[in-house]
Amino acid sequence: MPALWPTLAIPWITLYASTAGLKIHRDHIHHHIGNVFRDGDYHYRRVKQLTISVGNVPRETDMGLLCRKQTGKRFSHGGLLQLLRPALIMVVASAAMMMVRPSFAQTGCVDATVTNQTQLEAAIIDYNTNCGDGETLTVELNGGTITYTGGGPSNLNNSTTAILYIQNGTIDGNRDTGDRRILRLNPGNVIFENMLLTNSRSINGGGVRVDANSSAVLINTIMTDIEGSSGAALLNNNGSLTLINSTIANNEVINANATGGIWIRGDGAVPSFTMINSVVTGTTRDDGAVIGVGFADVYCTDTDGYNLTYSSGLSNLIGVIRADNGDNCGIAGTDFMTGDAQLGTLADNGGIVQTIAPLAGSPLVNGGNDAAALDSTGAALTTDARGSGFARVNGAAVDIGAYELQGCNSATVTSRSELNVAISDFNSNCANGDTLTATVDGTISMTSSLTTLNNATDAVLLVEGGTIDANDSASVMRLNNGKAVFQNMTLKNANGLNGGTFFVDSNGDLTLINSTISNSIATTGGAIAIQNGVLTLTNTTISDTTRLTNGGAVVSLGGTMNLNNTIIANTVDNSANPVEDCVNSGGVVNFSAGLSNLIEDDVACGTAGTDFIEADPLLGTLADNGGKVETMILLPGSPAVNIGDNTAASGLTTDARGVGFPRILNGTVDLGATENEDLTSPALLTLDPADDSVNVVLTPTLRITLNETIQAGIGNITIKRVSDDGVAATFDVMTDVSFTTDTAEFTVPTALDDATEYYVSIPAGAITDSNGNAFAGFTDNATWSFTTRSFAADLSISKTDSADPVLAGSTLIYTLTVNNAGPDTAENVVVTDNLPTGVTLVSTSGCAEDPNGVTTCSLGDIASGGSAQYTIEVTVDAGTEGVITNNASVTADTGDLTPSNNSASEETTATPPPTGSLTLVKEADPEDGTDFAFTSDIPDGSTFSLDDEPSQSDVINQSITFADLPVGTYAITETLPSDWALDSTSCTGASGSTSLSGETLTVPVGAGEVITCTFNNTKQDSNIILKDVFE
Known part of the structure; x- marks a missing residue:
């Protein structure tokens, strides 16, 4: 050059x-x-x-x-x-x-792409120093965020017509680290386009201050969460301010003398304020004052007048507008709308900046003026603040504000941002009868919650077919208002305050179908908390969640829970309270029919055994089990298999994994998000006696336990001698083997040879699981072998009773004697006595007692030729009659030469107690029909009456008879009517002595006695005693 x-x-x-x-x-x-x-x-x-x-x-x-x-x-x-x-x-x-x-590099006023405050500061200095009339310095953020530190940026200080044009990103004032505004123009000219300006604080314009000889134009820009006095977000101090499709919302003025969200101040000049397709709303004051009293969303100071212009029609909205003289800043109310803008919250709704979307029914939707939606060159705006992919005009007209609704359109989403777009569209655009489907493709990884659901209509948001991983950083969603359905979804690693994964507020309605929640943590409600809303869980699995303080995995603080074919289990409780999977506090819980839900540890969500199963569901870990999402399959032996309610699963064709995984197998739906497609053969867990055991009794009971519920297949189990493979015993699995859940049991009917090694052979298919998968079995002596013991003892047991026969209600004593006729000591001798029905155990001679009617007594070792004896005392229950049989058996660790005499029985005849008869007769003089009342301790005769006038037609008789009266002594007391006396009593047929004391007769009734006792009464004359009054 x-x-x-x-x-x-x-x-x-x-x-x-x-x-x-x-x-x-x-x-x-x-x-x-x-x-x-x-x-x-x-x-x-x-x-x-x-x-x-x-x-x-x-x-x-x-x-x-x-x-x-x-x-x-x-x-x-x-x-x-x-x-x-x-x-x-x-x-x-x-x-x-x-x-x-x-074509070569310039030395000043150079466009810049910036990623931090230092680079932005350099661009401002370049603008202030080098830009002249007619020039524009463009600052490009490319969707990034600049977070302020230190003292904030330099003021604009350029008196030419040059423009600083800042676009496509976020500037965060970071007010928690110090007070600083976004930018001051003193003087200068700035255009913000597709920008979010937030989180700043300063006096005299918390966000942007526009001084005299300056201009600020905001296009597709959001200013929110800004604090300031004298203009919380914006101070137009004798300058020019233009809003084009921008949103100024939810900012706070910070002193009692503050003015508004935007302050238009004329002091020696006439400020200019142009508002096109924009909204200013939600301004608050830090002292809680009511808006409109001393402050407003837009506030004007009428010193030298105003220059306020608006796009034509009601295409702007100002929540509250006020001037210091009380007027509307000199403009007519027909120039703009007022009232509630019905805005959502600041959220990631897709695109290059976070935005505030209008809710369904908001007056901002289609409320703008298309002809005025222009950029700084006068060309029509093509996008909203989010940039490419978000049309600026969608619908009947452009929306007011920086956000344009894209319609109630279903979409495939791959990121939190895209899903937020769908949720925002649902909140704002979907109405009664609409369903917006967000199909999740793969896994959405996120570190902050999704946009809050807020749609008061009957529309439904359907999120289906993928995974949301919250990375232990956030809950998935809050439902303030509206209906959401998550189907065939896995939601994992969420972390929230109330409801780790979901919080359902009073007007929220959440449904989970074929879905899994895993590894979710919260202070209250590890997975889900509802507050007077509605929660429906259908074929859903909730497991491995943690609650830190209150509630369980699912907690209802009022509202309605509908549980259908659902599993809630494995909750970790880090509080001092018991583990709780489900807690209902003041709400309603409905269950699908039968025991078609499983809650492992319940507190107040219903009644175990009536509404649900209370058990370990035996769930696998969250893993790739095929299909589109990770799942927690039901392990072998799970009680959740084939017990669901098919009606509650109506319409479901697949489980959570999608195509290729039917929802119902084996005729009945499983509980939880997956259907058990068990193709795995059962495996061996334990053997009893264990392999290579010695000293096994000659008639052992053998048990094999596998890792899941088993049943009989086809074939025979055999016991063979190791020495020659000779068969010692054969068991048909269908008739000779009993199956209890995961264990098969069979007993050798004929004594094996002593001191001999045997092995068990089980062919493949002889045992299967509940789905027919065959146990591989074993047929050689390498898996299950044992050696029988060499016998050195010969125990026998005998039993006697006293008395026999025995009266019902009396005591019966059994005496049991054990003898050892073998050559050696019998070790650890134990007697088991099964008490018969009709007796009640009183005591044994120092042996353990079992309230279930079985007594065991450990007699220790009995030497050769020795014996041991003990007694059992019982009471024969009243009403017991006939022969009662008591069985007892004896065992020892030492082998027995003659097992056949190791048991004994004793029969005792129980007879009812003897009875007698007692008749009571009334004799009265005169026989005038007077009724005499009696009381007694005779069964069924505590009170009665007699008279001595048989000819009377009343129901009172002269006598009463008590037949089948238990042997004993009885007292009968007569209550004398007025003017009557009991002269005497007489009894016949009594072997014992009767006695009369006052009006009470005592009568002993013996067995078989027929006694008659008569009460003799006379009526007393009435006597009048005259006393000599002259004595």
């Missing part, structure tokens, strides 16, 4: 017209945009734009004039070359104009 170049702020330029550059002709024009004017080998200028009107221009002009930044330098043919700025040259030749831009 020329040596002079570095010394000049505006370089010297030589322009040549050539075939490679530009020719101007009288009758025609050839322009080659992009061609380079050359001076030797140096490229100086590139044609950017050419506008020529043919006039008095020479036929061919040689623009070979050397010139510099000075007005008035002319071409040789009368043209005028005028340099406006280093990047722009205007050539005027008569009516011709040419614009060119340099």
Whole structure:
């Protein structure tokens, strides 16, 4: 380049017209945009734009004039070359104009892409220092976020018409680390487009301050969560402020003298405020004052008047507008809407910045003026604040504010941002009868919650077919209002305060179908908490969740829970309270029919055994078990297999994994998100006696336990001698083997040889699991062998009873004697006595007692020729009659030569107790029909009455008889009527002595006695005693 170049702020330029550059002709024009004017080998200028009107221009002009930044330098043919700025040259030749831009780097007012505050500060300084009239310095954020630290950015300080154009990103004021605003214009001109300005704080304009001789234009821009006095978000201090499709919402003024979200202040000048398709709303004050009393969303100070303009029609919304003189800033209420904008919260709704979406029914939707939705060049806006992919006009008209609803459109989503877009569209655009389906493709990984559900209509948000991983950083979703269905989903690693994965508020309605929640943690409700909302879980698995303080995996704080074919289990409790999988506090819980839900540890969600199964579901870990999502399959032996309610699973064709995994197998749906497709054979767990055991009894009971529920297959189990493979015993699995859950048991019926090694052979298929998968079995002596013991004892047991027969209600004593006739000591001798029905155990002679009617007594060791004895005392229950049989058996660790005498029985005849008969008779003098009342301790005779007038037609008789009266002594007391006396009593048929004391007769009744006792009464004369009054 020329040596002079570095010394000049505006370089010297030589322009040549050539075939490679530009020719101007009288009758025609050839322009080659992009061609380079050359001076030797140096490229100086590139044609950017050419506008020529043919006039008095020479036929061919040689623009070979050397010139510099000075007005008035002319071409040789009368043209005028005028340099406006280093990047722009205007050539005027008569009516011709040419614009060119340099192809080399500029030294000032250079566009910049910035990623941090330092780079933004450099761009501001460049603007302040180097940009002149008509220039624009563009600052590109490319969807990034600049977070302020330190003292914040420099003020704009450029008195030219130059513009600082900041676009496509977020500026976070980071007010928690210090007070600073986003930007002050003092003076200067700025355009914010597709921007989010947030989280700043300052006096006199918490976000942006526009001073005199300055202008700020906000296009597709959001200002929110900003704190400030005298204009919480914006202070227009004698400057010019324009809002185009922007949202100024939810900002806070921070002192009692503050004015509003936007303060338009005229002080010695008339401020300009233009509002196009924009909304200003939600301003609050830190002292809790009511908006409209001292502050507003837009507040004007009427010093020198206003210059307020609006897009035509009611295409703007200001929540509350107020001037210090009490008017509406000098404008008519018909120029804009007021009231509730019905906005959601700031959220990731997709695109390059977070946005605030309008809710369904918001007046912002389709409320704007399309003709006014223009960018800084006057061209129509093509996108909303989120940028590419989000059309600016969608529907009947452009929406007011920075966000444009994209419609109630179903979508396939692969990220949190895309799912948030779907949720925001649902919140804002879906109405009664609509269903917005968000199909999750793969796994959505996120570190903050999804947009809150907020749709008051009957629309449904359906999220299906994938995984949401919250990375232990956030809950998945809060449902404030509206209906959401998550189907065939896995939701894992969530972390929240109330409800680790979901919180369902009072107007929320959440349904989970064929879904899994795993590894979720919360203070209250490890997986889900509902607060007076509705929760429906259908074929859902909730496991491995943690609650830190209150509730369980699922907690209802009022509301309705519907549990259908669902598993809630394996909750970890980090509080001091018991483990709880499900807690209901004041709500309603409904269950699908039968025992078709499983809650492992319940507190108050219903009744175990009636509403649900309370058991370990035997779940596998969350893993890839095929299909589209990870699942927790039911392990062998799970009680959740084949016990569901098919009606509750109506319409479900697959389990959570999707195509290829039927929802119902074996005729009945399983509980939880997966259907048990068991193709795994049962495996061996334990053997009893264990392999290579010794000293096994000659008639052992053998048990084999596998790792799942088993049943009989086809075949025989055999016991063979190791020495010659000879068969010692054969067991048909269908008739000779008993199966209890995971264990098969069979007993050798005939004693094996002593001191002999045997092995068990089980062919493949003899045992299967509940789905028919065969146990592989074993047929050689390498798996299950044992050696019988050498016998050294011969125990026998005998039993006697006393008394026999025995009266019901009396005591019966059994005496048991054990003898050892063998050559050696019998070790650890134990007697087991099964008490018969009809007796109650009282005591044994020092042996253990079992309330279930079985007594065991350990007699220790009995030497050869020795014996041991003990007694059992019982009471024969009243009403017991006939023969009762008591069985006892004896065992020892030592082998027995004669097992047949190791048991004994004793029969005792129980008879009812004897009875007698007692008749009571009334004799009265005179026989005038007087009723005499009696009380007694006779069964069924506690009170009765007699009289001595048989001819009377009343129900009272002269006598009463008590037949089948238990043997014993009875007392009968007569209550005497007035003027009657009991003269005497007489009894016949009694073997014992009767006695009369006052009006009470005592009568002993013996067995078989028939006794009659008569009560003799006389009526007393009435006596009148006259006393001599003259005594």
